[in-house]
Amino acid sequence: MSGQGRSGMRVGRGLLIGVTVLFFAVFLFAPLVVVFSSALQKGVGYYLAALADPETAAAVRLTLLTTCIAVPVNILFGLCAGWAIARYDFPGKSLLKTVIALPFSVSPVISGLLFVLVYGSGGLIGPWLEAHHIQVIFAVPGIILTTLFVTLPLAAHELIAVLEAQGKEEEEAAWTLGATGRQIFWKITLPKIKWGVFYGVILSTARAMGEFGAVSVVSGHIRGLTNTLPLHIEILYNQYDSVAAFAAATLLALAALATLAAKAVLERRTGLRKDHAAPGAAAAGGEEWTWA
16 A cells, blocks of 8 residues: 555544544533533532432432333343244234334324323323322323333344344254253343343433433423422423532433443443354354253
């Protein structure tokens, strides 16, 4: 390669790196600096007092409760859907994959409105729920249901892709050797897809904690009762208590940074496993199965 060609490549590489760094600085680093500097504008004492506010604490508890319910349910659904789609052929298989992706194509606000039209007082089953003293809309169950809906595809799509890529040859071999379905799942399938499960947990957690649109429609904005942390931040900001709003926002920012760190570590671990994996090790006898 000529010197002019190498010089052009260096210029292009430098330009790409510069654009990437500039994008990172403008869209990621600068907003984080603004959030934390604004939160500490009145001092550490005011910052800690804002976080200790009862309504902020209630919003944090509700956000954690919703996340702790939505994520395990999504992982369980993703495992079931992924197993069914990747391992079996049945009528409506393509339709099922399309339905799973539906929350991706529907606006979160529209998703919340759909739940209001179904579970609200004038909705499809709202009168029956009221007659049995069950409140879904403007209550915690509605928040959990909408969060489940908007986060549904995240774990499922990841697990479906991993299961389809892994194939089912080892599972079929184990079946011929007398393994039960439970043994096959715990000793062959789950170890092969565990990184996909962890990745689905990370994605679902990040979306569940930060969801705003759908939850805003069904929550009713009852302070201390049905406000998640994003909704509580909006209320504080609209009341011109920007320092308290940014203080609460730091919690979401820290959660986002923790999620990104976990994602980076996970991608590094999975990349290392792929790089160091010996092709055909299992087929060559490099892995031994014990069914006891």
